[in-house]
Amino acid sequence: MQEECDSHIQQVKLLKEDVRKNLVSPIDHNNFSFKLNFIDSVQRLGVSYHFEHEINTLLCQIYDISTEDNNIIVHSDHLYQTALLFRLFREHGYRISSILLNFRNEKTNFINIKGKRMKRLVQAHMAKARRCHTNHIPKMEEYMEVRGISSAYPFLMTLSFLGMEDTTKEVLIWATNEPTIIVASTTIARIMDDIVGDEVEQQRKHVVSSIYCYMKQHKVSRKCAIEELQKLVEDAWKDINDACLAPTQVPTTFLMRAVNFARVIDVFYKDEDNYTNAGGIMKDHIESLLVKKISL
Structure with a gap:
């Protein structure tokens, strides 16, 4: 001893x-x-x-x-x-x-960047509120633009860069100029959320989802609209993959933030709304990651 x-x-x-x-x-x-x-x-x-x-x-x-x-x-x-x-x-x-x-x-224009993001976020929420009270059903392009911003998804992604050691002025400016990879990641989040959570959300007063916007604009059934929206998700993943190929606009570490955001969304909304109902598979995932020991 x-x-x-x-x-x-x-x-x-x-x-x-x-x-x-x-x-x-x-x-x-x-x-x-x-x-x-x-x-x-x-x-x-x-x-x-x-x-x-x-x-x-x-x-x-x-x-x-x-x-x-x-x-x-x-x-x-x-x-x-x-x-x-x-x-x-x-x-x-x-x-x-x-x-x-x-x-x-x-x-670094950090203050201006933060203000720009917040202003767009507030404007998007105002647009959502008007739609909700007027029962307005916008076209898909308008819906995705407003819904993507109101979700705060691009805002959170940009905010996550501030905790990284290699963040520079150029990276923050790039993030606020709606690069393809952030737009694609936001598209995946919005559409997958709508597909699994639409029926529950429409039971209460709520803005219409991308499903109803697509149905009205293209005069198709709900099933057809969902199938077409799933194709948009597939296309968004292709955009993400393409954005990660050299030469890249910013270091790969920042691109991987957008990739990982999209991966998390796939876990949340793959087959059901595991974000809203976190007591099922998400609880198992979190326990497996943070609580349960790994058997060797």
Whole structure:
């Protein structure tokens, strides 16, 4: 037992020395981002008290090369790195100016992007409310445009990019310009939701679904409308696949967000509305993923 304990103590000492070496090694342009993330990881793991001197020394070096008159010098549109730098400085008592917020507005248009998305979302909900009260049945094109926005699906997808390390101004602008992959992913969500949830939703006062819009516009039966809408879903998947082929407009990591959103929708609405009625197959899926142990 004593030998095992001594072995663990020795292992801890070796690991502490490895961490210390990473903290005290010279900092340059190539490892700047790594150093920031390393400090953040050590703090999040709750072991930073072992390396207070090393962290403070490293942050002092970073402060000297990355600030001027208490303002962070921004050399790129790297949102994550700049935000992390700001937070680490503030956490350690550095008097960093909040002028950084102006950088977000002028350089990344983040505030404008958020406002643009929110404005369109509110407008879409207003259009839905008018339809509901006037019993208006729009054409499919009009329905899909408004319904796609009111679902907040594109808004949520764009919002998810903000938590990614590689998010840049170009990526956010790309996301707000309705790229094919986000439009296709939204189409899948809206149509699959309508197909499995339409009958229940129409039992209460509700806007018409894509099924009724298609039926009226093309003068076909409900069954025929569903079959044609399913073809639109298949076409949307083809658009997603095509958007993922090189050369891509943005890094693949961002495209995979749209792909995974669509995959989740397929799980929710494959045969029934498992989003609204989450007690069945969705409960089993979640338990299998997060609760039940994997048998080996």
